[in-house]
Amino acid sequence: MQPVAIESVLSPWEPGIFSLTLYAILVLAFVASQLFLASWLGEKKKTREKLRPYECGIIPTGTARLRYPVPFYMVAIFFLLFDVEGAYIFTWAIAWEKLGWSGWLQISFFIVLLLLGLVYIWNKGGLEWGPAAQKI
């Protein structure tokens, strides 16, 4: 039996530029037609009240562009950090057999470091949420 060449099993990268273009045009046309139909068929009456933001039937007060309190950013950033780190761990998990013990050690070091970071922000109160009265 002849060994199977890996190249012939997996299809080679042959960019069929025509089909790709056609596909892209179709998608764009479909999306555009949907958007157009929705906007053209939908009845619009742009009165002053209709364009006003809805706030329980009352005319809204003040601006909605406020300085948000810091905890919102903190939670968002912590989430982002731990989320991105997940990407490293998943990629390691796929290749863990190949990477062997050294890979395991490296990722363990990475995870421990993360845990230390988590303990640190936990201690610092970075994960506190809710009204001031409950934080005390």
Next chain:
Amino acid sequence: MGAGRAKDLKGRLLNNADLLINWSRKYSLWPMFFGLSCCFVEEAAAFTSRYDLARFGAEVLRPSPRQADLLIVSGTLFKKIAPVVLRLYEQMAEPKWVMSMGSCSNCGGMYDVYSVVQGVDQILPVDIYIPGCPPRPEALLQGLVMLQEKIGAEKPSRSVLHLKGGTQGSQKPILVDGQTKSRDPRGPGMEGTVIRGTSVVPPEFQDSRADLMWTPPPRQIELIGPDKNLAAVLANRFGETVRISPRVSDMLTIQVAPDRVKDILLFLKSEATPKYKRLDDLTAIDESARRERAAYPDYTLVYQLLSFESGGRLRLKVPLTGRDPVTRSVTDIWPSADWYEREVFDLFGIRFEGHPNLRRILMPHDWEGYPLRKSYPGRATEIPPYTLEEARRQQPLDGGIFVEGSAAEHQLVLNVGPHHVSTHGLMRYIVTLEGEEITSLEMDIGYHHRAAEKIAERQTWHQFIPYTDRVDYLAGAANNLPYVLAVETLAGIQVPERAQVIRVMLSEFFRLSNHLVFFATYAHDVGAMTPNFYTFREREMILDIVELITGGRLHPSWFRLGGVAADLPDGWKEAVDRFVRIFPSRLMEYETLIRKNPIFKARTVGIGRLSLDEAMDWGVTGPNLRACGLPWDLRKKTPYSGYENFDFEIPTAGEGDCYARYLVRVEEMRQSLRIIEQAAANMPAGRYMTEDYRFVIPQRKDMLKDIESLIHHFINVTRGPKIPRGEAYAACEIPRGEQGYYVVSDGLGYSYRTRIRGPGFANIQVMPLMVVGATIADLIAICGSLDYILPDIDR
């Protein structure tokens, strides 16, 4: 020829498109989640399993107008809310339809009164009118089917395709009161007859035929024990400035000079024995239309206090003179006096020096005149009609005005309500938010002011009973009780035992029904949808029993002075027994869904805590007070209507948080069931109406057979019984707390002044104590746990 065929083809294509568009539209209506008053309860019932609105493709009640295309105006359109309704309508998606549900929305209904617009068609185009007060859920379904037929006849494809012509959505013109619609509340064609009540209301009416009738003097009580001692102590200490009223029908009453009233109140609150810790009520009487004018001052201010130690009440009457009198505020003695004084200012124009924030509370901020003055017209049809222009102009006050100082500049000011699913009615909270945390809470009430107190001054004593049902539209007949008790106290009417037990049984049924709605909506507020569909099943069972006995559902109006409207019908016992058998296991089932549910507990335990001292000081009543640990229940403390003969307990909980309030209400359901069981088992035989027909509507059989009874019936139904001159107060433990009626008679067929002390007014005033410092999500949990209802706050 060719052009003709093309036109024909186009017409056929458009017709087919019409069919398709109409078919899809009429079976996918999205009603807006918006209730004005009682009718919405029936609308909500139509949404639950028994009526199942989903069968008609309209079950998706949308909380935002942007997602809704059907506005069901369910309930009374108040002048204060009309601008909001108009805005919500204009913010809805196109095309849109409007259904007017119930008499109030159709034409003002029984509320021909200064604060109510006489029909929503004066500001919005209406497609379908549903009659009834309130219409049953089936009527709403019928209305929906009629709307579907109307939609089926529309020609929308032309407007959809931007062609000329075509019809879709509501296109009827709005009506102008007095021009394109009749201003007569009875409908067109009645112009020749004077509207009932207008000609008999003082000060115009002079020669009342009631003067020809003799009545015995009002009931008189002897002061005993602590009351007598207190009267002596007060007379001793304050000398000439206090005068003990010699003849009273209900409680110790003291006339106090205006300059000493604060000292006396302070003494009564902190030094007297017993101490009167709660300001039960504060109101006023405009005395200018008294028939013996010289015997009265211009206004009388009435303070009513309650002692938790003795269970007794005390009334302080302060005469005030002048057209716009000024007196001193007592907000530094009782913080709860804040809203009461604002209400007196709003409705009577009496000013309070030293009040921190004396502005209108119930009426819109730009309202002119003081409605409860005798010179103020009562009926909406007596004042200029409400127009679309007014609805555009008279906007609710801007939220920023409520928020003080710099907070408004860098914090988020958010209006929650009056149109909001979780405010349980037309209530507006103005919250200031720092992130998610509430830093201040202001409340704007009065969107549901139906002016029941003013109406009481023109309806006869009997005619007013239907209005009492609607004061707390989930408590039905339980509302009638304090009113009839107050009038019975004043006139000394004896109620037969059978009628008393029937009253108790129905009141307890309504407590159950109310608490079931609480259970469902509260679970819904904190995120659980399921209980809604379950508990309304038992609620319908209760309403079936109520209907069997009274003929009504929400508003039976079934209690009468001296008894009840009719005897119990055949088969009532079986229906009640069946319910008593079934209910405990059902309640247990619902409880297992909620009581130990970790999400429910996380949302409620420790949230919205109120201390017992605060609750007592602010006049909080009902389950909300008992959840703070005080076993205070009028059914036990000052038993009425024979409650002393029943074996039941007062459930309490100590924590005073949302969870405690939930626990108390659930346990109350079990106790109510015990009372119902005992009432049904030991229903006494005998009459359902008192024997003395002087003040009451006689039993039907007697009226048909006996000339004396017929005459009493005629007099008491037409011009109303002459109730002897005097005053009386009676309070009952209705599902939400203590509801009391203070009735003042000037010896005529209708009351001179009727004051309703609603539990909600006091229960809501403490909200900031619970809410400030909590998160915005907790606001919803706290609102729901207080179980308030708007008509009893705004009345």
